Amino acid sequence: MDSTDTTADQNWTQTPDGLVADFATGTMVRGLDFVTRIVGVAEAANHHPDIDLRYPRVRLTLITHDAENTVTEKDHALARQISQIAADLGID
Numbered sequence: 001m002d003s004t005d006t007t008a009d010q011n012w013t014q015t016p017d018g019l020v021a022d023f024a025t026g027t028m029v030r031g032l033d034f035v036t037r038i039v040g041v042a043e044a045a046n047h048h049p050d051i052d053l054r055y056p057r058v059r060l061t062l063i064t065h066d067a068e069n070t071v072t073e074k075d076h077a078l079a080r081q082i083s084q085i086a087a088d089l090g091i092d
């Protein structure tokens with residue numbers, strides 16, 4: 001996957017803990033709305049991020065437990081979906 005021009009990659013960084021992204025939600029209420037939508041797509045994918053909901057940002061970490069805690073396509077696919085939700089909500 002060309003990792004230079006997709007929205008998902010603009011938000012996400014590969015770390016030893018997995019794919020990590022911070023989203024500047026601005027308030028905790030907006031963060032909760034964002035997280036609620038994330039949980040919806042995570043449940044549908046049966047693939048779940050670690051979620052750190054704070055004021056004024058949400059931090060997400062994606063790793064595949066079933067693959068000895070490595071980053072897999074499941075993580076990249078969910079990252080793309082999450083980045084799209086953020087874009088839809090006008091969250092950077």
Ligand SMILES: C[C@H](O)[C@H](O)[C@H]1CNC2=NC(N)=NC(=O)C2=N1
Pocket residue numbers: 046047048049050062063064065066067
């Ligand atoms: C049994 C269940 O389907 C698995 O444990 C799923 C659930 N959600 C998951 N979420 C994440 N992030 N990684 C996984 O490997 C994973 N596996």
